[in-house]
Amino acid sequence: MADITDNFRVTSKVALITGAGGGIGRETGLVLAAAGAQVIATDIHADGLRETGALAAQQGYSPTTRVLDVSDPAAIHATVDTVVADFGRLDILVNAAGVMIMRDALDVTPEELDTVLRINVGGTFFACQAAGRVMSSGACIVNLSSGIIDRASRGRITYAISKGGVTQLTRTFALELGAAGVRVNAIAPGWVETGMTGQHFTDADGTVDHDKRADYVTMMASASPLARVGTTRDIALAALTLCAPASSFVTGQVVRINGGSAMA
Numbered sequence: 527m528a529d530i531t532d533n534f535r536v537t538s539k540v541a542l543i544t545g546a547g548g549g550i551g552r553e554t555g556l557v558l559a560a561a562g563a564q565v566i567a568t569d570i571h572a573d574g575l576r577e578t579g580a581l582a583a584q585q586g587y588s589p590t591t592r593v594l595d596v597s598d599p600a601a602i603h604a605t606v607d608t609v610v611a612d613f614g615r616l617d618i619l620v621n622a623a624g625v626m627i628m629r630d631a632l633d634v635t636p637e638e639l640d641t642v643l644r645i646n647v648g649g650t651f652f653a654c655q656a657a658g659r660v661m662s663s664g665a666c667i668v669n670l671s672s673g674i675i676d677r678a679s680r681g682r683i684t685y686a687i688s689k690g691g692v693t694q695l696t697r698t699f700a701l702e703l704g705a706a707g708v709r710v711n712a713i714a715p716g717w718v719e720t721g722m723t724g725q726h727f728t729d730a731d732g733t734v735d736h737d738k739r740a741d742y743v744t745m746m747a748s749a750s751p752l753a754r755v756g757t758t759r760d761i762a763l764a765a766l767t768l769c770a771p772a773s774s775f776v777t778g779q780v781v782r783i784n785g786g787s788a789m790a
C-alpha cells in the first residue's frame with residue numbers, strides 16, 4: 527500500500543492564490559508550499575506580495591509572485607493563461623482576495639456596493655471561470671465564503687451579500703465542473719485576526735487600540751465552545767485538506783472552520 531499520508535500532500539501541484547499578500551491567502555500559500563505545491567501568489571498590493579515572498583524564502587520555498595487586481599476579469603484570465611503557459615497546467619485555485627466595508631445598510635452608497643460585489647463576487651466568479659476553462663480532472667478550487675452567511679450581522683451588509691454570492695457560485699461551479707473531475711468548495715471561516723478584521727479596533731491612521739482589540743478578541747472567542755478565535759493557520763490547513771487527494775469525494779460544500787461558533 528502506498529504511503530497513506532500521500533493523501534494529505536499536494537506534491538508538485540500548481541497552485542494559484544488570490545489575495546496572497548496578507549492574512550489567510552498568504553498563510554494558505556505558505557502551507558500549500560510546505561505541502562509540496564508550486565505556488566503562484568497574487569495580490570493587488572505589491573508590498574504585501576513582497577512580504578509573502580520573503581516569508582516563503584525564509585522557510586525555504588520560492589513562490590512566484592504576481593500583481594493581480596481581481597476586480598479586472600481580463601487580468602484574471604491573463605494571469606491564468608500565463609500560469610498555464612509557464613507551468614503547463616493549473617491544479618489548485620484558492621480565491622482569498624476580498625474586502626469588507628463597514629457601513630449600516632441605510633448609509634451604503636452605490637459605489638460601495640459595487641466595489642464589494644466586484645471584488646468579492648466578481649473576482650471569485652471570474653477566477654473560477656478562467657480556472658474552470660483550463661483545469662482537468664483532479665484539479666480543485668477553494669473559495670473564501672464567511673461565517674456571516676449563517677446570521678444577520680449589523681454594519682456589513684455589502685460584505686454579507688457578497689459572501690452569500692460566493693457560497694452560491696461555489697455550488698454552481700461544483701455542479702458544472704464536476705463532469706470534468708474538477709472539485710469546487712468553499713470555506714466559511716469564523717473570526718480570524720487579519721488586516722481585514724483589524725478594522726474593528728484600528729484607527730484611520732493605522733493605530734491599534736489595544737484595549738478595544740483585547741475586548742473584541744475576548745468577545746469573538748466567547749462565541750466558540752473552544753473559547754478561542756481562529757488563526758490564519760486553521761483556515762490554511764482546511765484549504766490544504768480540501769485540495770489534497772484525501773478530499774477527492776468532496777465538492778460543492780461549504781466547510782465551516784469556526785471553532786463551533788455556528789453549527790450548521
Ligand SMILES: NC(=O)c1ccc[n+]([C@@H]2O[C@H](COP(=O)([O-])OP(=O)(O)OC[C@H]3O[C@@H](n4cnc5c(N)ncnc54)[C@H](O)[C@@H]3O)[C@@H](O)[C@H]2O)c1
Binds near residue numbers: 571621723
Ligand atoms: N479574517 C476573517 O475573520 C475572515 C472571516 C471570514 C472570511 N474571510 C475571508 O477570507 C479572505 C481573506 O481575508 P483576510 O481576513 O485574510 O483579509 P486580508 O485583508 O488580510 O487579506 C485580503 C487580501 O486581499 C487583497 N485584495 C483586496 N482587494 C483586492 C483586489 N481587488 N485584487 C486582489 N487582491 C485584493 C488584499 O490586499 C489582502 O492581501 C477574504 O475573502 C475574507 O472575506 C475572512
